[in-house]
Amino acid sequence: xxxxxxNKIRRGIDCIDSSIVKxxxxxxxxxxxxxxxxxxxNYPVYSPDRESVIYNSVASKGKGPLSTDSLKxxxxxxxxxxxxxxQPIVVAYFGPELTYTHQASMRKFGSSVxxxxxxxxxxxxxxxxxxxxxxxxxxxxxxxxxxxxHTADMFVDSPLLICSEAYLRVRHxxxxxxxxxxxxxxxxxxxQVFGQCxxxxxxxxxxxxxxxxxxxxxxxxxxxxMRDSACIASSLxxxxxxxxxxxxxxxxxxxxxxxxxxIGKQMAGVTGxxxxxxxxxxxxxxxVLHDTLAAFKAxxxxxxxxxxxxxxxxxxxxxxxxDIEGHCEDKKVKRALEQLADKCNFxxxxxxxxxx
Numbered sequence: 001x002x003x004x005x006x007n008k009i010r011r012g013i014d015c016i017d018s019s020i021v022k023x024x025x026x027x028x029x030x031x032x033x034x035x036x037x038x039x040x041x042n043y044p045v046y047s048p049d050r051e052s053v054i055y056n057s058v059a060s061k062g063k064g065p066l067s068t069d070s071l072k073x074x075x076x077x078x079x080x081x082x083x084x085x086x087q088p089i090v091v092a093y094f095g096p097e098l099t100y101t102h103q104a105s106m107r108k109f110g111s112s113v114x115x116x117x118x119x120x121x122x123x124x125x126x127x128x129x130x131x132x133x134x135x136x137x138x139x140x141x142x143x144x145x146x147x148x149x150h151t152a153d154m155f156v157d158s159p160l161l162i163c164s165e166a167y168l169r170v171r172h173x174x175x176x177x178x179x180x181x182x183x184x185x186x187x188x189x190x191x192q193v194f195g196q197c198x199x200x201x202x203x204x205x206x207x208x209x210x211x212x213x214x215x216x217x218x219x220x221x222x223x224x225x226m227r228d229s230a231c232i233a234s235s236l237x238x239x240x241x242x243x244x245x246x247x248x249x250x251x252x253x254x255x256x257x258x259x260x261x262x263i264g265k266q267m268a269g270v271t272g273x274x275x276x277x278x279x280x281x282x283x284x285x286x287x288v289l290h291d292t293l294a295a296f297k298a299x300x301x302x303x304x305x306x307x308x309x310x311x312x313x314x315x316x317x318x319x320x321x322x323d324i325e326g327h328c329e330d331k332k333v334k335r336a337l338e339q340l341a342d343k344c345n346f347x348x349x350x351x352x353x354x355x356x
Contacts (some may be wrong), residue, residue, distance in 0.1 A: 024078065028085050043088045045133060046109075048164040048268035051079065052354035072331040080110020092116040092124045092133035096217045098237045104168045104260040119214065121150040125158050128263060132197060135163070136263045142170070143257045145195045146306050152321055155279055155350050160353030162277050164262035171324030172251045173195055175243040176230035184246075186211050188219035189232035197232055200250040205230075225278065267328075267351045274327040275304070278351040281311070281319050282338060288343065289320070295339040296324055299332045319346075327352040 006249045026271035038045060058075050059068045066074075083089055091109050094101040095117025105115060116133050118124045124136040139148045167315040172193060177330075178184055186209045187201065194201070194210055201208070208230070213219040216233035217240075231243075238245050269292050296303050305323040326333040341347045 003087055024081075027078070028082055031082035031176060033084045034055075038086060041167050043348040044163075044264065044266045045083060045089055046163070046264070048262070048354055049271045051164075052271050052273070054079065076107070077110045077112070077322050080112040083109075089113040090116055090133040090278070091135050091137060092118050092127040093137040094118055094121050094124055094139065094215070096215060098217045098220070098234060098240055099215045100234065100258060101137055101139055101260060102129055102217075102260070103140075103234065103236070104166045107168065108137065108164070108166045108260075108262060109135075115244070117170045121148075122154060125154050125160060125263065128160055128265070129158065136160070136265065137166070137260055138263065139258055140261045141259050141305075141307075142192060142196065143255055144251075144253050145192050147321075148192070149309065152307065152309050155321075155348075156319060158263075160263045160265065161236040162261050162353055163264045164267065164353045165275070165356055166258065166260045166262065167356055168258050170196070170251065170256045170258050171234070171249050172232050172256075173238065173245050174230050174250055175233055175238045175241075176223060176246050177227050177243060178230065178246070181205055181230070183228060184208055185229040186226075186229040187232060188222050189214050190214070190219070193232050195254070196251050196256055199252045202213045204247075204250075262353075263351075268353045268356055270327045270329050270352075271354045273355050274325070274330075274352050275293075275355045276326060276328050276333060276352040278322050278324070278337070278340075278347065279319055279350055280322070280344045280347045281317065282344055284317075292340060292343045293322075295336045295343075298339075299336040301326055301333060301336055305335050321350075325355075 054075065055072055062068055062071045064200055089114050091105055093105040093115060097117060098283045116127060118127060121138050121156065124138050127133040128136040138151045140151045141147045159251040176184060181204065184205060184339050187205060191212045193216060213222065213283035220233045220237035220241045220243060223229050224243060230246065232250065235245055235248065282292055293303065294354065303322060304325065307321045308318045311317040311319060328334060328337065337347065
């Protein structure tokens with residue numbers, strides 16, 4: 001009786017799967033038609049505003065038992081496959097493979113696009129600027145360690161725009177060929193990662209020498225050839241480089257999240273739930289920063305972030321990076337930006353994109 005019932009349920013699933021495949025292929029054919037129109041009109045293949053609409057629609061229609069996160073993960077791959085039918089997409093990222101930036105890229109674009117690992121953040125910008133990649137993914141800030149300065153500095157001179165953003169919950173693991181942490185003499189990792197695991201290291205391996213590397217994946221590659229060293233990287237790196245996980249989740253804060261920016265040559269359209277990133281430098285006089293930011297307050301525009309960076313051209317001059325709510329095409333945002341320009345030496349809109 002149970003076996004008959006099980007077979008009946010499975011036949012129902014087979015029928016549903018058949019319908020899903022037919023609908024997916026139908027969606028793929030429609031996507032191909034969209035690709036032709038985009039090519040004729042020179043529209044960007046990836047549309048963050050359209051992506052946001054689809055995710056919100058899926059979330060609103062989901063009644064269970066599948067969770068919203070599960071539905072989004074499924075649709076990420078559906079959209080990735082359909083995008084590749086419209087036009088092959090190349091995404092550059094701060095690599096090598098299995099870095100957190102690579103993981104963020106995969107969560108954003110899925111597995112049907114081509115990925116181009118880059119040795120450093122400036123190279124990601126260059127590959128997109130030269131047209132060797134359609135989009136780039138770079139880290140911009142961490143909830144514990146703050147801004148990634150290399151990324152911020154690149155926006156001063158680069159013509160590229162921010163077209164989307166992504167957040168990744170970062171979990172660090174201690175990986176090694178050694179059987180026990182007491183055998184570890186050196187720990188390899190990226191300097192920002194050391195900062196995120198500082199207290200754990202001081203408590204559990206204060207004797208170990210810390211060796212900085214260009215990325216967590218590079219650290220894992222180095223340690224894979226040693227017996228007395230460890231690295232701090234993702235658990236995925238353990239599988240790739242055949243390392244043991246000596247300890248999982250060694251980050252000092254459970255709220256360890258890194259924000260990534262997706263850069264390209266065109267910004268996203270208006271969704272009604274957007275964010276705009278801007279860069280400006282102020283005139284050198286008392287109270288000028290206060291007066292400058294007053295334009296946002298007067299327009300009732302929320303400012304979610306402000307960072308300063310020294311100018312690489314002139315000593316004691318600074319650039320300010322600011323995130324505000326709204327799209328640069330919104331009337332009140334546009335008006336506030338015009339007022340901002342009157343008080344600044346330099347203003348640059350880095351991009352408007354859907355809030356995550």
